[in-house]
Amino acid sequence: MTSTTRDVFIGDQGSRAKPAFFSTxxxxxxxxxxxxxxxxxxxxxxxxxxxxDKFDESYKPTIGASFISKIVVLGDGCVVNFQIWxxxxxxxxxxxxxxxxRGAHIAFVxxxxxxxxxxxxxxxWLEALQHHGDMVxxxxxxxxxxxxxxxxxxxxxxxxxxHYLQFVQTSAKTGENVDLLFHRIGAKVVEEMKRVSKQxxxxxxxxxxTERSQSHEEEVQKEVKKQKKCC
Amino acid sequence: xxDVDELDVNPFFLALQSKFSSVYEKALKECxxxxxxxxxxxxxxxxxxxxxxxxxxxxxxxxxxxYHTIRSESQIASIDDNxxxxxxxxxxxxxxxxxxxxxxxxxxxxYQPYKMLIIARPLDQNVLRKRHVSDGTxxxxxxxxxxxxxxxxxxxxxxxxxxxxxxxxxxxNKFIKNYILLKDYLDDAAQRLCEISTSVTEKSIRSMKxxxxxxxxxxxxxxxxAVETCLIGSVHQKLYxxxxxxxxxxxxxxxxxxxxxQGLSTHHLGVPKHFSCPLTSAVVELAHLDGLxxxxxxxxxxKTTIDNITEDINKHVRETQPLGLxxxxxxxxxxxxxxxxxxxxxxxxxxxxxxxxIYYIDNFYWSAANRDRESLSYCxxxxxxxxxxxxxxxxxxxxxxxxxxxxISFDKIIESRSDRGAVKMCPESSMKSExxxxxxxxxxxxxFDRQMENISRMLDESTKEMGKKSNIVKKPIVHSIFGGPVxxxxxxxxxxxxxxxxxxxxxxxxxxxxxxxxxxxxxxQT
Numbered sequence: 001m002t003s004t005t006r007d008v009f010i011g012d013q014g015s016r017a018k019p020a021f022f023s024t025x026x027x028x029x030x031x032x033x034x035x036x037x038x039x040x041x042x043x044x045x046x047x048x049x050x051x052x053d054k055f056d057e058s059y060k061p062t063i064g065a066s067f068i069s070k071i072v073v074l075g076d077g078c079v080v081n082f083q084i085w086x087x088x089x090x091x092x093x094x095x096x097x098x099x100x101x102r103g104a105h106i107a108f109v110x111x112x113x114x115x116x117x118x119x120x121x122x123x124x125w126l127e128a129l130q131h132h133g134d135m136v137x138x139x140x141x142x143x144x145x146x147x148x149x150x151x152x153x154x155x156x157x158x159x160x161x162x163h164y165l166q167f168v169q170t171s172a173k174t175g176e177n178v179d180l181l182f183h184r185i186g187a188k189v190v191e192e193m194k195r196v197s198k199q200x201x202x203x204x205x206x207x208x209x210t211e212r213s214q215s216h217e218e219e220v221q222k223e224v225k226k227q228k229k230c231c
Numbered sequence: 232x233x234d235v236d237e238l239d240v241n242p243f244f245l246a247l248q249s250k251f252s253s254v255y256e257k258a259l260k261e262c263x264x265x266x267x268x269x270x271x272x273x274x275x276x277x278x279x280x281x282x283x284x285x286x287x288x289x290x291x292x293x294x295x296x297x298y299h300t301i302r303s304e305s306q307i308a309s310i311d312d313n314x315x316x317x318x319x320x321x322x323x324x325x326x327x328x329x330x331x332x333x334x335x336x337x338x339x340x341x342y343q344p345y346k347m348l349i350i351a352r353p354l355d356q357n358v359l360r361k362r363h364v365s366d367g368t369x370x371x372x373x374x375x376x377x378x379x380x381x382x383x384x385x386x387x388x389x390x391x392x393x394x395x396x397x398x399x400x401x402x403x404n405k406f407i408k409n410y411i412l413l414k415d416y417l418d419d420a421a422q423r424l425c426e427i428s429t430s431v432t433e434k435s436i437r438s439m440k441x442x443x444x445x446x447x448x449x450x451x452x453x454x455x456x457a458v459e460t461c462l463i464g465s466v467h468q469k470l471y472x473x474x475x476x477x478x479x480x481x482x483x484x485x486x487x488x489x490x491x492x493q494g495l496s497t498h499h500l501g502v503p504k505h506f507s508c509p510l511t512s513a514v515v516e517l518a519h520l521d522g523l524x525x526x527x528x529x530x531x532x533x534k535t536t537i538d539n540i541t542e543d544i545n546k547h548v549r550e551t552q553p554l555g556l557x558x559x560x561x562x563x564x565x566x567x568x569x570x571x572x573x574x575x576x577x578x579x580x581x582x583x584x585x586x587x588x589i590y591y592i593d594n595f596y597w598s599a600a601n602r603d604r605e606s607l608s609y610c611x612x613x614x615x616x617x618x619x620x621x622x623x624x625x626x627x628x629x630x631x632x633x634x635x636x637x638x639i640s641f642d643k644i645i646e647s648r649s650d651r652g653a654v655k656m657c658p659e660s661s662m663k664s665e666x667x668x669x670x671x672x673x674x675x676x677x678x679f680d681r682q683m684e685n686i687s688r689m690l691d692e693s694t695k696e697m698g699k700k701s702n703i704v705k706k707p708i709v710h711s712i713f714g715g716p717v718x719x720x721x722x723x724x725x726x727x728x729x730x731x732x733x734x735x736x737x738x739x740x741x742x743x744x745x746x747x748x749x750x751x752x753x754x755x756q757t
Binding site: 039065077095096180 | 326327352501563566570605609613615616620624
């Protein structure tokens, strides 16, 4: 018998600087979720499985399958709006993917268990995330687990452990662990958002503004003097 | 509240007896277990068939104390031994123990017993849909079209905030008169304008006497968006040329790149054949970008472009796929296709200031359009990705010589413009076609109109830029945005039309030469 919950959650990553999408007034948590990984690992399928699987009335595919939002209610009653950003997987567009990572709360790094190369390239995606994504949670997702796996689960697990990642096996085809993945990670992110929102100090911005203003004033003075001289 | 009272008023139970009576009758006959979430947690909810099916349970044939929903045998719940909780097990998003508040025993027509459990909350909140609160055109709301004039009208219509708006007017005049814009210090300008926008918005909201509106988030969002749009729209003439000057090199490089890539098709960029189709509406929409005023208008233009691409391609895919193909097997557009497709659209639309526009949006758009923030943000990033891909990729290995360049000639555009003009009957649309009122650009209702206006605008700009490029920033632009003495530098529409006409006559040589430079033609895929 196979276990229904194959996900192994290891460690936590650092928190975000500020709650970009947090909206207390609506009591709805907007969570930007990016899907990264090689082409054909099942990024789009995973997103579509999550939004289409059961509750078709609550999702809104706006831009093909590239941007999808779905509202779900988590176990504790928190309402979460997952904003799922699909990214390009082809090698030629790899340099563009970091643009999509900014401000994300969750990154699912996918590989295909039947394609070892996609697992090898996980390192590249993680590096991109490290440089450009200020994530709360990064999850290594072994997709297509309904197929015979060529990538060893032990190796993947140990890789995840060494990179302080959370690891989960999913099948976009059968839906295995897909809902669970979004719900569990979503709950963790909401928890993190609640914590960070208490710490965020809006007055931080003021001092930056003052500094910048002064430098501009100085520059304007110079410019005015220059113009006077010219006249 | 007693149990009887609860069932008398419970929206789920009432719906079960009326709207879903056939399911109810059948469930009674089979002595199902009814899990009825208490009324308090169903306020404003829509009871759907999925909700009903999730809350009617049958005993499991395998395990005592376990039940499955009539919606799916894989949705399993169990009642604990002491009958205090019902726990959702498999088939639900989470495993949760829900308190049983009370239990009712009933008998069906055959005198067989069935149970009704009043539970603290639904077994699965995801099937609970909130009734849509009216999108609201009432209480001062309007479906925000982010044009400067619309926003001015909206703000003027609220008496309570007149003082705050007067202050906005003063701040704008002060900025236009006194602020020296430096292209290397545009972030400071952005900061100042953002401060003005925030402060005026806050004052407006504070000065609202009709507090009822304030509890409405959409109303507050509209005030924020309107203030921001009016502010940026009013300083646009001073601000935008400086931005263009800052991004000039990139803009020129982009225009050159687009010119060199004429004839580029999705096929050249490896997009699967089933996603290749004419994208005229997207090209026409994007060609309109240069003529828009505020960042939010430009952002919506980008979104509409992507929406048009998606719509046309989805339609094409559905038309070309074999009949009866399951929904899940129909190919859907992903980022791997969207980026190259967008590249071909950008090439054909020939926007003159795409880098400036991206900078403009990045730095001078703050709170407007809260409701679409995420999808707009996605569109902006996709545009940036496409632009960066174009700028950093060497396309020299693509043979564009053989590619057919299906351009709409300017004659054809003029011809279709006159045809369109003959068709235009609605006085509203003719009013909207007046491009500038008090210096504010008003997009017209249809994409075609906007395309025509864009051409006119480009004509104006190209003639203006020839002689007056250096004077734009220095010239004081002082005008009130809300009534009062208006000293707009923009000519009145009639005068503008006359001037346009004479300009066109005089500058026909320049105009034709700009045609040769392909700045004024529109690409078309056929």
